[in-house]
Amino acid sequence: AQSVAQPEDQVNVAEGNPLTVKCTYSVSGNPYLFWYVQYPNRGLQFLLKYITGDNLVKGSYGFEAEFNKSQTSFHLKKPSALVSDSALYFCAVRDGTDKLIFGTGTRLQVFP
Amino acid sequence: DTAVSQTPKYLVTQMGNDKSIKCEQNLGHDTMYWYKQDSKKFLKIMFSYNNKELIINETVPNRFSPKSPDKAHLNLHINSLELGDSAVYFCASSLAAGTSFTGELFFGEGSRLTVL
Numbered sequence: 001a002q003s004v005a006q007p008e009d010q011v012n013v014a015e016g017n018p019l020t021v022k023c024t025y026s027v028s029g030n031p032y033l034f035w036y037v038q039y040p041n042r043g044l045q046f047l048l049k050y051i052t053g054d055n056l057v058k059g060s061y062g063f064e065a066e067f068n069k070s071q072t073s074f075h076l077k078k079p080s081a082l083v084s085d086s087a088l089y090f091c092a093v094r095d096g097t098d099k100l101i102f103g104t105g106t107r108l109q110v111f112p
Numbered sequence: 113d114t115a116v117s118q119t120p121k122y123l124v125t126q127m128g129n130d131k132s133i134k135c136e137q138n139l140g141h142d143t144m145y146w147y148k149q150d151s152k153k154f155l156k157i158m159f160s161y162n163n164k165e166l167i168i169n170e171t172v173p174n175r176f177s178p179k180s181p182d183k184a185h186l187n188l189h190i191n192s193l194e195l196g197d198s199a200v201y202f203c204a205s206s207l208a209a210g211t212s213f214t215g216e217l218f219f220g221e222g223s224r225l226t227v228l
Contacts, residue, residue, distance in 0.1 A: 034215050043116070043202055043219030044155075088153060098143070098168055098209045100217065102155040 002027045002095040006103040013081045014111050021076040021106045023091030032094035033074040035065055036102070039087045050074060061085070081110045115139050118203050118220040125193060126228055132189045133223045135203030143209040144186040145217065146178060147202040161186055162209040193227045200224045
């Protein structure tokens with residue numbers, strides 16, 4: 001079965017600094033990987049996805065993610081963090097044809 | 113105009129009661145889902161419907177019964193509520209299912225169910 005792991009419960013970063021939220025995956029076949037963000041008391045919002053092609057995927061709000069096949073990772077990055085980026089971030093993988101399997105989430109806290 | 117809307121947003125009820133949560137999407141999507149998010153924020157799929165047809169039914173107690181009267185609506189009825197059913201239930205939709213599934217889900221804002 002496909003799965004993703006988010007090794008960090010929380011990531012703290014100062015505003016203006018680069019941020020990385022980690023995700024590793026375990027899949028059979030080609031991975032279809034996703035990042036979603038959840039702001040407090042809101043539903044999840046799609047940020048970006050990797051299906052095939054360039055290993056660096058650009059998404060919403062200035063976020064990007066780097067697919068690394070040898071390390072089975074799909075880390076979320078942003079060059080300069082904003083306080084408003086503080087939220088819960090979920091990595092996900094497509095399982096079969098119709099399901100997304102989500103990781104346990106990483107809380108990003110950006111301090112002014 | 114809210115794309116995926118759920119009602120009610122909050123639901124507090126006693127053990128043993130029956131309750132329903134409604135979901136509607138105005139995106140013209142073919143596929144709708146119910147996800148459960150527990151107190152640790154773990155998100156798990158429960159059901160999925162494509163054009164009113166059930167396509168995903170995870171290991172969920174049969175006290176949970178989804179119903180899709182049309183492809184824009186997916187309701188969740190829960191019988192004999194238990195303490196462990198307390199969670200946030202998210203409805204979501206996607207453009208298509210099967211080989212056309214893109215993985216891009218549009219979520220509602222959630223319905224927080226508290227069972228006392």
